[in-house]
Amino acid sequence: MSELVVLLDDDGRPCGKQDKRQVHTTATPLHLAFSCHVFDDRGRVLITRRAIAKQTWPGVWTNSVCGHPAPGESMSDAIGRRAEQELGLRLADLESMLPDFRYRAVDASGLVENEVCPVFGASAVGSVRPDPNEVMDWQWVEPRSIGEAVRATPFAFSPWLVRQVTESAIYAD
16 A cells, blocks of 8 residues: 655745655655654653564664654544554654754665654554564653653654653753
């Protein structure tokens, strides 16, 4: 099944759509994405380790869930869809954390991520039941501990999580 992503111009305005499998290359065009940090009822945040089969940054620790809204799909619907697909988890209380987050990063294979990627926080509803094709490991962690780990070993985390932790006050000491 084809998954379409929304292409963006340099000002972040939609300018087309393309199959996700064709977008992520060594010359990835700017496109729309999202990241979501999911919290439990104790205030801990869910971090996930990307499956080894992932095209970019395999085996790296990252935020709870991320993905791409389909053309015409709202961010909240896209985040809920991906949380259900990747984590088997429903979400509540979705809130914007970093609405203007944008990054470009190149992984060890040369593949590029180039995204306007608003960052959200949400509350977990139910238990985590991850799809092993997406997530190879996961854990609930105190936000401050993630901030400390990212500062000590940034190479163990996705570049977008490193930047999000740096830019968000919830991960401060």
